[in-house]
Amino acid sequence: MDDNKKIITYKDIKQSPEVRAYIKQADISLAALGLTEHSFAHVTKCAEVAGKLLQDLDYEPRKVELAKIAAFMHDIGNVINRVDHAQSGAMMAFWILDKMGMPYEETAMIINAIGNHDEGTAYPVNAIAAAVIIADKSDVRRSRVRDKKTIFSDIHDRVNYAVEKAELIMNKEDKEIVLNLKIDTSISSVMDYFEIFLQRMLLCRKAANFFGLDFKLNINDSEQA
Ligand SMILES: [Fe+2]
Numbered sequence: 063m064d065d066n067k068k069i070i071t072y073k074d075i076k077q078s079p080e081v082r083a084y085i086k087q088a089d090i091s092l093a094a095l096g097l098t099e100h101s102f103a104h105v106t107k108c109a110e111v112a113g114k115l116l117q118d119l120d121y122e123p124r125k126v127e128l129a130k131i132a133a134f135m136h137d138i139g140n141v142i143n144r145v146d147h148a149q150s151g152a153m154m155a156f157w158i159l160d161k162m163g164m165p166y167e168e169t170a171m172i173i174n175a176i177g178n179h180d181e182g183t184a185y186p187v188n189a190i191a192a193a194v195i196i197a198d199k200s201d202v203r204r205s206r207v208r209d210k211k212t213i214f215s216d217i218h219d220r221v222n223y224a225v226e227k228a229e230l231i232m233n234k235e236d237k238e239i240v241l242n243l244k245i246d247t248s249i250s251s252v253m254d255y256f257e258i259f260l261q262r263m264l265l266c267r268k269a270a271n272f273f274g275l276d277f278k279l280n281i282n283d284s285e286q287a
């Protein structure tokens with residue numbers, strides 16, 4: 063490693079006032095746009111899930127750490143604009159990580175993953191990207207809804223609010239990743255869920271395929287896909 067390069071840890075990123083300021087303002091902006099919670103709860107959960115996925119798949123500890131860093135930073139581009147936030151976030155992450163002294167190869171993997179996480183332009187281009195996609199797209203939960211009043215008018219809020227339980231299970235023997243959801247169908251129908259999540263679930267499948275695994279979705283104990 064170059065003399066001026068350093069090992070940057072997940073803890074360094076989590077505690078960085080710079081990263082935290084961007085995440086905070088990005089979430090304020092998304093709240094103004096009427097979108098679900100994208101703050102520390104979302105990115106911390108994504109970091110934990112993405113890290114665990116790679117750990118369960120026996121990736122080296124540094125890769126696990128890099129996946130956590132990428133997941134924690136994946137939505138910072140929303141501070142610039144929701145549109146193309148994956149690409150602007152990757153540029154921001156490049157600037158931040160380069161200043162911190164992260165080795166170029168590691169920065170490259172992280173910005174590659176961040177720039178490929180959003181529907182429309184997402185693709186599991188490397189293991190970190192695949193882990194971030196699965197962690198991000200599977201984060202559906204009631205606490206992401208900011209205001210209960212909007213659940214009848216906003217399908218995203220309604221679907222998130224209806225999710226009572228969501229768990230991602232890695233089943234290595236059967237070579238599959240399973241997303242188990244418990245949905246309160248008196249709030250949102252399974253069709254509502256599919257209407258907005260189909261593209262995300264297909265992306266999860268593509269990402270699982272990157273690891274040679276299938277992706278299964280299980281809603282209220284009946285396997286859907
Ligand atoms: Fe995003």
Ligand SMILES: [Fe+2]
Nearest residue numbers: 104136137198
């Ligand atoms: Fe996200």
